[in-house]
Amino acid sequence: MMLEQPSIEIITADLTIPHHARAVITLMDEYARDPMGGGNGLSDHTKANLIAELAKRQAAHAILAFVEDRPAGLVICLEGFSTFACQPLLNIHDVIISLVYRGRGLSKLLLQKVEQIAIERGCCKLTLEVLEHNYVAQKAYKSAGFNGFELNPEMGKALFWEKKLG
Numbered sequence: 766m767m768l769e770q771p772s773i774e775i776i777t778a779d780l781t782i783p784h785h786a787r788a789v790i791t792l793m794d795e796y797a798r799d800p801m802g803g804g805n806g807l808s809d810h811t812k813a814n815l816i817a818e819l820a821k822r823q824a825a826h827a828i829l830a831f832v833e834d835r836p837a838g839l840v841i842c843l844e845g846f847s848t849f850a851c852q853p854l855l856n857i858h859d860v861i862i863s864l865v866y867r868g869r870g871l872s873k874l875l876l877q878k879v880e881q882i883a884i885e886r887g888c889c890k891l892t893l894e895v896l897e898h899n900y901v902a903q904k905a906y907k908s909a910g911f912n913g914f915e916l917n918p919e920m921g922k923a924l925f926w927e928k929k930l931g
Contacts, residue, residue, distance in 0.1 A: 775874045778827035786816045788836035796861040828878050830871045837866035840875045850889040857893035876909045894925040
């Protein structure tokens with residue numbers, strides 16, 4: 766007896782479709798509740814406004830993974846610009862695989878879709894940040910061809926810093 770594989774769909778989200786919008790909020794909230802996402806969940810303000818704010822930004826891309834029509838994964842990307850290459854780049858800002866769907870290769874499929882979008886948009890590279898101790902994500906990114914960034918090995922790898930405003 767052959768077991769049927771679950772149906773997996775990888776799509777660019779249309780934030781005007783309520784099912785897609787709900788999936789983005791659900792997955793982002795799950796990610797925010799995870800220790801890798803800070804452990805606190807999304808604020809009520811963010812839940813109420815995220816979709817509208819993302820929709821305003823032509824440089825924002827949301828890619829969803831559905832398994833049997835249930836939200837299973839999400840990547841949010843924001844287009845930037847490389848002054849050195851004088852070309853756009855695509856920054857992978859959030860990567861979420863719902864806990865119950867981890868280990869099924871969804872991150873690989875989502876990253877392939879992101880790369881396809883970047884190529885179609887004429888981007889010179891993909892960028893992302895990953896937490897130092899998130900070894901599972903690092904392994905997935907390395908297997909997708911990502912490496913630490915350095916212009917000159919003598920100067921070392923780039924570090925991701927922030928300064929919160931307000």
